[in-house]
Amino acid sequence: MTMNRFEExxxxxxxxxxxxxxxxxxxxxxxDGHDTLGLLPxxxxxxxxxxxxxxxxxxxCLVVTPLIALMLDQVEQLRRRGIAAEAIYSGxxxxxxxxxxxxxxxxxxxxxxxxxxxxxxxxxxQQITGIHINLIAVDEAHxxxxxxxxxxxxxxxxADIRTFLPDVPVIALTASATPDVVKDIQERLHFPKExxxxxxxxxxxxxxxxxxxxxKQHYLLQTIRRVQGTGIVYVRNRKKTYxxxxxxxxxxxxxxxxxxxxxxxxxxxxxADWQNNKIRIIVSTNAFGMGIDKPDxxxxxxxxxxxxxxxxxxxxxxxxxxxxxxxxxxxYNQEDILKLEASIELSFPHFDEIKxxxxxxxxxxxxxxxxxxxxxxxxxxxxxxxxYQFNPIxxxxxxxxxxxxxxxxxxxxxxxxxxxxxLVTNNDLYRFYISNPDFETxxxxxxxxxxxxxxxxxxxxxxxxxxxxxxxxxTVVKYLKLLQTHGLISYLPRKNSAYMxxxxxxxxxxxxxxxxxxxxxxxxxxxQKIAAMKQLVLSEDRCRSAIILEYFGEKDxxxxxxxxxxxxxxxxQEKITNLELKILQNLALSPATRxxxxxxLRTNAKLVMEATERLMDEQKxxxxxxxxxxxxx
Numbered sequence: 044m045t046m047n048r049f050e051e052x053x054x055x056x057x058x059x060x061x062x063x064x065x066x067x068x069x070x071x072x073x074x075d076g077h078d079t080l081g082l083l084p085x086x087x088x089x090x091x092x093x094x095x096x097x098x099x100x101x102x103x104c105l106v107v108t109p110l111i112a113l114m115l116d117q118v119e120q121l122r123r124r125g126i127a128a129e130a131i132y133s134g135x136x137x138x139x140x141x142x143x144x145x146x147x148x149x150x151x152x153x154x155x156x157x158x159x160x161x162x163x164x165x166x167x168x169q170q171i172t173g174i175h176i177n178l179i180a181v182d183e184a185h186x187x188x189x190x191x192x193x194x195x196x197x198x199x200x201x202a203d204i205r206t207f208l209p210d211v212p213v214i215a216l217t218a219s220a221t222p223d224v225v226k227d228i229q230e231r232l233h234f235p236k237e238x239x240x241x242x243x244x245x246x247x248x249x250x251x252x253x254x255x256x257x258x259k260q261h262y263l264l265q266t267i268r269r270v271q272g273t274g275i276v277y278v279r280n281r282k283k284t285y286x287x288x289x290x291x292x293x294x295x296x297x298x299x300x301x302x303x304x305x306x307x308x309x310x311x312x313x314x315a316d317w318q319n320n321k322i323r324i325i326v327s328t329n330a331f332g333m334g335i336d337k338p339d340x341x342x343x344x345x346x347x348x349x350x351x352x353x354x355x356x357x358x359x360x361x362x363x364x365x366x367x368x369x370x371x372x373x374x375y376n377q378e379d380i381l382k383l384e385a386s387i388e389l390s391f392p393h394f395d396e397i398k399x400x401x402x403x404x405x406x407x408x409x410x411x412x413x414x415x416x417x418x419x420x421x422x423x424x425x426x427x428x429x430x431y432q433f434n435p436i437x438x439x440x441x442x443x444x445x446x447x448x449x450x451x452x453x454x455x456x457x458x459x460x461x462x463x464x465x466l467v468t469n470n471d472l473y474r475f476y477i478s479n480p481d482f483e484t485x486x487x488x489x490x491x492x493x494x495x496x497x498x499x500x501x502x503x504x505x506x507x508x509x510x511x512x513x514x515x516x517x518t519v520v521k522y523l524k525l526l527q528t529h530g531l532i533s534y535l536p537r538k539n540s541a542y543m544x545x546x547x548x549x550x551x552x553x554x555x556x557x558x559x560x561x562x563x564x565x566x567x568x569x570x571q572k573i574a575a576m577k578q579l580v581l582s583e584d585r586c587r588s589a590i591i592l593e594y595f596g597e598k599d600x601x602x603x604x605x606x607x608x609x610x611x612x613x614x615x616q617e618k619i620t621n622l623e624l625k626i627l628q629n630l631a632l633s634p635a636t637r638x639x640x641x642x643x644l645r646t647n648a649k650l651v652m653e654a655t656e657r658l659m660d661e662q663k664x665x666x667x668x669x670x671x672x673x674x675x676x
Contacts, residue, residue: 049067049070049074050062052099053091053095056098056124057091062088063087063088064242065081065083065087065240065242066088066091066092068240069081069092069214069240070091070095070096072238072240073092073096073178073212073214074099074100077212077238078212078213078215078229078232078233078234078235078238079212079213079238079240080184080214080215080216080225080228080229080234080240081214081216081217081239081240082216082217082218082220082225082239082241082242083218083242084219084242084244084246085219085356085357085361086336086360086361086364087242089218090182092214093106093178093214093216094121094154096214097153097154097180098153100177101150101175102178103147103154103175104153104154104176104178104179105157105176105179105180106154106155106156106157106182107158107159107179107181107182107201108156108182108183109158109159109183109186109195109198110182110455111132111133111455112303112330113182114130114156114157114158115130117156121153126153126154127146127151127152127153127154128152128153128154128155128156129143129146129154129155130155130156131143131156131161132156132157132158132161132454132457133158133160133419133454133457133544134419134454134459134538134542136533136535137166138464139464139499139500140166140170142464142498142499142500143155143499144170144173146498146499148170148173148174158197158454159197159201160452160454160544160546162197162201162203163197163200171207171208176208177211178211178212178213178214179204179205179211179212179213180213180214180216181198181213181214181215181216181232182216182217184215184216184217184220184228184232185217185219185228185353186198187199187201187227187231187232188220188223188224188227188228188231189561189564189565190221190223190224190227190568191220191224191353192219192351192353192572194447194565195446195447195452196446196447196546197452199231201232202231202232202233205232205233213234215228215229215232218357218360219244219353219356219357220353221594221595222595222596225596244356244591244592244595245588245597245600246360247603248363248366248367248368248369249359249369249370249371249588250369250371250605250606250607251372251579251587251588251591251605251606251607252370252371252372252373252606252607253372253373253375253579253582254372254374254375254607255375255376256374256375256376259346259375259376260287260290262374263287263291263344263346264290264291264294264296266342266344266370266372266374267291267296267342270342271341272323272340272342273317273323273324273337273340273341273342274323274324274325274340274341274343274344275331275332275340275343275344275358275361275362276324276326276327276346277329277331277344277345277346277347277349277358278326278327278328278346278347279328281302281304281328283326283346283347284300284301284326284327285326287300287326287346288300288324288326291324291326296323297323297324298322298323298324298326299313299316299322299324299325299326300313300325300326301314301325301326301327301328301330301331302327302330303330304456306458306539307458307460307539310458313325314335318335318337324342329354332357332358332361335361336364337361337364338364338365339365340361340362340364340369341362341363341368341369341370342362342369342370343359343369343370343371343372344371344372344373344374345358345374347375347379348373348379348382348383348576348580349576350383350386350569350572350573350576351572351573351575351576352579352591352595355373355576373579373580375580380577380580380581383573383576383577384573386573387566387569387573389436389440390569391440391562391565391566391569392437392440394557396437396441397441397445397555397557398552398553398555398557399441400433400438400441400442400445401441401450401451401552402551402552404427404451405549407431408420408422410545410549411549412548412549413548413549414548414549415548415549416546416548417544417545417546418544418545419542419543420544420545421538421541421542422540422541422542422543423540423541424438424442424453444557444562444565445557447561447565448556448557448561449546449547450546450547451544451546452546453541453542453543453544454544455541456539456540456541457538457539457540457541458537458539459535459537459538459540460502460503460504460537461502461503461537462500462501462502462535463493463500463503463523463534463535464499464532464533465496465497465531465532466530466531466532466533467530467531468497471531472531475529475531479529482522482525484512485522486526486531488508488511488512489508492507492508500533505519505520505523505537575590575594582608583608584608584612585608586600586602586603586604586606586608586609587603587606587608588603588605588606589603618650619650622646622651623654623657623658623663626640626644626651626654626655626658626664626672627658627663627664627674630664630672630673634667634669634673635671635672636672637655637672640672655672662675663675
């Protein structure tokens with residue numbers, strides 16, 4: 044088989060001999076210089092569609108994504124494939140960022156991933172002009188739309204950077220977008236014309252199930268016992284991940300828990316255990332799943348109701364990527380429905396409360412009025428809410444509204460490993476050895492253990508260094524700090540922090556403007572999204588797959604024939620067909636009323652009514668002058 048240039052790159056770096064459906068069409072459109080929007084469902088291989096064309100030409104691909112965990116995961120994956128990639132996000136020092144841009148200008152980097160709030164900084168705009176950018180990739184592109192379920196104002200800066208990168212094409216990608224969002228993405232990114240590649244959201248191997256039960260844990264256990272294979276159980280809070288994983292383990296199910304508050308080492312270990320089938324069930328918040336491509340997930344269960352069909356579709360879509368049957372189940376009770384409805388008011392606190400949170404935030408971070416713009420501050424939300432005795436849900440909602448109004452940006456917790464960078468030359472090191480021989484063995488161990496220490500910041504692990512040197516971790520840290528004191532290295536110890544980024548200077552709360560129109564629009568939008576989620580969950584007569592497809596703009600969606608509603612309908616139809624046969628047999632003996640038929644056939648009158656109406660429509664029976672059913676002659 045003769046491969047084209049793109050297929051050669053795909054095979055060389057990713058080991059695939061052919062593209063998945065629609066990937067090559069998107070790649071070709073991007074390579075031809077067209078602004079392109081790709082709608083590929085979860086697991087559809089979105090990253091390939093910008094990574095391959097970027098590899099096929101000179102220059103650097105700029106990738107904008109709000110998901111730092113996914114950003115770091117993709118950078119690591121690219122590096123494992125021998126592709127030079129870096130990530131710029133909150134928590135890096137100005138010197139680290141400068142080194143990355145310098146390497147990109149020297150053509151030593153192929154991909155720069157960065158979070159959207161970095162786009163508006165003067166340093167970014169100054170440094171990016173010296174780099175040959177061949178493509179701008181916008182992941183999670185629904186974030187640029189106010190109609191999207193996760194609008195982020197910094198995404199609007201992407202359109203601004205096009206003014207000084209006018210000839211660079213843009214590829215926008217998302218796994219879930221309604222028709223309004225699809226149109227809005229292209230307008231806000233200044234596409235000269237519409238250019239959308241849309242793969243159907245239909246999953247022919249995914250069985251959607253919704254069950255209202257009082258004892259949710261018991262039903263969960265019974266479901267996991269019935270369905271073989273690995274699975275994911277999604278819950279809303281961290282405490283539940285532990286409780287449910289413990290419950291499953293106590294009942295003989297191999298399970299573990301996962302959430303964003305765990306250390307990076309713990310998250311990697313748990314994820315690896317699950318992917319390698321050492322653990323069967325992972326119980327997680329929505330922090331789990333980004334960038335994971337485990338093909339044989341047979342079960343994805345939600346124990347709490349998601350607040351949008353977009354979120355649910357993405358999470359459910361992590362099942363069955365090997366094209367074999369998988370089950371996506373929602374387990375709920377009446378209290379869950381009430382909580383979902385109540386979340387609307389909790390998500391939109393009064394303007395005075397929003398301003399109070401803003402004022403407290405500035406005081407907590409000790410930011411003077413008129414300062415803070417583009418600055419990053421380590422931020423512990425739990426301590427902040429506790430210190431000011433805020434209701435955590437209302438405080439977080441207020442922060443989200445301030446984000447959408449463009450005042451601040453709260454960046455997810457980042458578990459950033461320790462990094463070091465040698466600031467001197469080999470000659471300087473040699474002179475240091477002469478004066479300080481006690482450090483020579485330790486420094487040579489660092490140089491043997493890690494490559495690239497002179498060109499940039501490199502992640503290190505103090506525990507591994509301690510094991511190699513047969514010394515305590517505390518001693519390693521002491522040596523690293525002493526080397527920093529002597530000016531030989533820059534040492535950045537490990538952090539696990541969230542960050543607050545001020546997009547505008549801090550102001551007195553009386554000058555903070557919250558758009559009433561935006562507030563009401565977003566509240567209305569959330570109300571609509573929750574109504575759509577309730578429709579999916581509560582429907583007893585509509586195919587669940589069809590509900591999802593129509594929500595995403597696929598008109599005249601056909602019933603899937605597999606979801607619980609379709610299967611119930613099929614079972615019901617079989618029951619009515621069998622009942623029709625029995626009615627005909629009974630009427631062959633003598634005419635009868637509906638009640639008489641129900642008693643004779645030991646079934647309820649409602650089923651008899653449906654069966655007799657069908658038989659009359661088919662002109663197999665009639666109602667005689669005595670109001671008795673009889674077979675039509």
